[in-house]
Amino acid sequence: MPEPQVVVVGDANVDIIVPYPRFLNEERTRVEYPTPEIQGGGTSANTAVALARLGVDTMFVGTVGDDQYGAFVRRDLVEAGVDVTGLVTDSSLNTVGVFAFVDERGERYLWGWPRADQSFKVIDPQYVPMHAVRSAAWVHSSGMSLTYPTSARESIIAIFREAREAGVTTSLDLNLRVDDGALDPDFAEALRDIMPYVAVLLGSGPDEFAYLGEGDWLENARALAVDGRVVIARDGANGSIAFADGRSINAPAFHVEVGDTIGAGDVYNAGFIRARLEGRGLERALVEGNAVSAYKVERKGARSTPDAAELELFLTQHDNKEVPIHE
Numbered sequence: 036m037p038e039p040q041v042v043v044v045g046d047a048n049v050d051i052i053v054p055y056p057r058f059l060n061e062e063r064t065r066v067e068y069p070t071p072e073i074q075g076g077g078t079s080a081n082t083a084v085a086l087a088r089l090g091v092d093t094m095f096v097g098t099v100g101d102d103q104y105g106a107f108v109r110r111d112l113v114e115a116g117v118d119v120t121g122l123v124t125d126s127s128l129n130t131v132g133v134f135a136f137v138d139e140r141g142e143r144y145l146w147g148w149p150r151a152d153q154s155f156k157v158i159d160p161q162y163v164p165m166h167a168v169r170s171a172a173w174v175h176s177s178g179m180s181l182t183y184p185t186s187a188r189e190s191i192i193a194i195f196r197e198a199r200e201a202g203v204t205t206s207l208d209l210n211l212r213v214d215d216g217a218l219d220p221d222f223a224e225a226l227r228d229i230m231p232y233v234a235v236l237l238g239s240g241p242d243e244f245a246y247l248g249e250g251d252w253l254e255n256a257r258a259l260a261v262d263g264r265v266v267i268a269r270d271g272a273n274g275s276i277a278f279a280d281g282r283s284i285n286a287p288a289f290h291v292e293v294g295d296t297i298g299a300g301d302v303y304n305a306g307f308i309r310a311r312l313e314g315r316g317l318e319r320a321l322v323e324g325n326a327v328s329a330y331k332v333e334r335k336g337a338r339s340t341p342d343a344a345e346l347e348l349f350l351t352q353h354d355n356k357e358v359p360i361h362e
Contacts, residue, residue, distance in 0.1 A: 037092050038092070038167065038170055038171075039092045039093055039094035039118055039167055039171055040091050040092045040093070040171060040172045040173065040312060041083075041086055041091055041092070041093045041094070041171060041172065041173045041174070041175060041308060041312070042093075042094045042096060042121070042164075042167055042168050042171045042173075042174045042175070042194075042198075043079050043080075043082055043083040043086070043093060043094070043095050043096070043174075043175045043176070044079065044095075044096040044097060044121070044158065044163075044174065044175075044176045044180070044190075044191055044194055045077070045078065045079025045080075045096075045097055045155070045176045045177045045179060045180040045187070045191065046077040046078055046079050046080065046097060046155035046177060046179045046180050046187075047075070047076075047077035047079065047080035047095065047097050047099060047108045047112070047122070047130075047155065048076050048077045048080070048104065048108065048130060048131040048132065048133050048147070048155060049073055049074065049075060049076055049104045049107050049108060049130070049131075049132050049133070050073070050074045050075070050076030050132075050133050050135050050297060050298075050336065050337060051071055051072075051073055051132050051133065051134045051135065052071060052072045052073075052074060052135045052137060052295070052297065052335065052336055053071045053134055053135065053136050053137065054069040054071070054136075054137045055136065055137060055138050055139060056068050056069075057069065057139070072335065072336065073107070074111075074336040074337065074338050075107070075108060075111035075112070075115075075337070075338055076133055076135075076297075076298070076337055077097075077108070077155065077179075078177040078179045078208065078210050078298075078300075078301050079095070079097065079175070079176060079177045079179070079180065079301075080095060080097070080108065080111075080112065081298040081301035081302060081337045081338075082175055082177070082208070082301045082302065082304045082305050082308075083095045083112065083115075083117050084111070084112065084115040084117060084337075084338060084340065085301070085302040085304075085305030085306070085327060085331075085340040086305040086308060086309060087115045087116040087117045088115060088116070088340050088341065088342050089305060089306070089309045089327075089340075089341070089342065089343050089346065090309075090342065090343045091305075091308070091309050091312065092118070093116075093117050093118065094117070094118040094119075094120060094121055094164070094167055094171075095112055095117050095118070095119055095121060095122055096121030096122070096158065096163055096164065096194075097121070097122055097123070097154075097155065097158060097180075098122070098123045098124075098125055098128065098154045098155065098157045098158060098159070098187075099122065099123075099124055099125075099128075099130045099154050100124070100125060100126070100127075100128040100129045100130040100152075100154045101124050101125065101126035102129060102130050104129075104130035104131070104132055105124055105130040105154065107130075108122075108130060109122060109124070111338070115338075120164055120167070121162070121163065121164050121167070123158075123159065123162045125154060125157065127152065128152050128153065128154035128157060129149045129151065129152050129153055129154060130154050131147045131148065131149070131153050131154070131155060132147070132148055132149075133145050133146070133147045134146045134147070134148065135295075135297050137295045137297070140293065142295075142296055155179070155180060155187065156180070156183050156185040156186075156187050157185060157186050157187055158180070158186055158187040158190035158191065159186060159190070160186070160189075160190050160193065163190060163194060165194075165197060168194055168197055168198050168201070168203070169197060169198070169201040169203065170201075171198070171203055172203065172204065172312055173203065173204045173205070173206065173308055173311075173312060174194060174195065174198040174203055174204070174205045174206075175205070175206045175207075175208075175304065175308060176191050176194070176195070176205075176206075176207055176208075177207070177208045177210045177301075178207065178208065178209045178210035178211055178212075178222075178226070179210045179212075181222065181225045181226065181229065182212050182219075182222055184221060184225075188225055191229070192225070192228050192229045192232070195207075195229055195232035195233065196232050198232070199231075199232045199234070204234045204235065204311075205232060205233055205234045205235070206233070206234065206235035206236070206237060206304065206308065207229065207233045207235075207236055207237070208237045208238065208300065208301070208304055209226075209236070209237065209238035209239070209243045209244075209247075210238075210243075210300075211238070211242075211243045211246060213246060217246075218246040218247075226247075230259075231262075233264060234263070234264060234265065235264070235265045235266075235267065235311075236259055236264060236265070236266045236267070237266075237267040237268075237269065237300075237303075237304055237307070238256075238267070238268060238269065239268075239269050239270075239271075239300055240252050240253075240256070240268040240269060240270040240271075240273075240276070241270070244256040244259075244268055247259065252268070253268070253276075256268045256276070256278055257278045257283065259278075260278035260279055260280075260281075263280075264279075265277060265278070265279040265317070266278040266279070267307065267321070267324075269300050269303055269324075269328075270288075271288070272288050272290070273287070273288060274286050274287040274288040274321070274325055275288075275303070275321050275324060275325055276321075277317050277318075277320075277321055279317060284317055284318050284321060285321075286318060286321035286322045286324075286325055287325075288325055288329065289325055289326060289329035289349075289353050290329075291329045291330075291332055291333045292333055293332055293333070294332060294333050294334045294335045294339075295332070295334075295335055295336070296332055297335075297336055297337045298331060298336070298337025298338075299328045299331055299332050300328070301337060302327050302328055302331045302337065302340045303324040303325065303327060303328040304324070305327055305340070306320075306323040306324040306325070306326060306327030306328065306346070307320045307321065307323065307324035309323070310322075310323040310324070322350075323346070323350070326346060326349055326350055326353070327340060327341060327346060329349070330345070330346065330349050
């Protein structure tokens with residue numbers, strides 16, 4: 036495979052999508068049980084697959100177990116065109132299956148199993164292809180792999196440091212996991228450790244930036260856009276906002292019928308990254324991130340993402356030509 040433009044490092048798993056039962060009458064005596072589906076998942080792997088489908092040469096770095104789920108993940112990535120040179124199989128670990136319970140509005144509720152020896156928490160530095168990291172145009176990861184004090188956290192911070200020292204653009208999707216309304220102090224420390232090496236910080240507006248400062252979520256997001264860092268706040272049906280160089284840019288969402296929201300933020304990242312790699316202006320990159328996310332939201336599962344032609348058709352049909360391609 037060609038040298039990757041983008042190296043994505045982090046978590047990969049399978050998603051077991053379980054739609055809620057549908058009641059067919061008011062008495063709830065007639066029930067339809069939609070068939071569950073298994074798809075590839077993982078916050079980082081979702082971004083990698085979406086990038087590859089958009090035509091971006093992408094490598095994935097991470098770990099799976101030597102099990103059925105792990106084999107599914109590897110096959111899924113390969114079929115999408117992702118370079119799996121950096122994907123390690125470890126027989127001592129378990130690949131996680133995430134049960135995604137989807138309600139009648141398309142919102143998802145997640146629960147992962149098994150709970151022990153989870154492979155996404157492990158990235159052995161001796162297997163990380165640092166030559167690919169240094170030669171890439173972009174390196175991306177997710178806060179999911181920073182959540183726990185494991186080798187994945189340590190390796191990702193080291194990878195970001197190496198990438199920035201080599202002049203590579205880096206991006207981190209927060210993917211915060213908040214318990215009892217508070218950010219885990221150990222996780223907060225990991226964010227502080229990696230932040231100097233993050234060129235682009237992405238996250239879900241009120242759900243994540245609210246925990247990263249003393250102000251409201253908008254103030255907190257704006258405050259993180261320092262030292263040349265670009266901050267992207269995804270805000271669901273309201274679109275997305277970029278903070279950079281003392282200014283803010285807003286791009287409204289595309290309004291579509293909701294299939295489900297699984298992976299919507301992860302694939303947004305792919306649309307944004309591709310646009311920036313191809314020289315698009317910041318506002319246009321927001322639009323293309325919104326478009327990839329909306330395309331997915333119309334469909335079931337995180338792997339339902341467009342290729343480049345499908346994205347262009349979506350944008351044409353939704354008439355966003357007024358947004359400039361370049362700044």
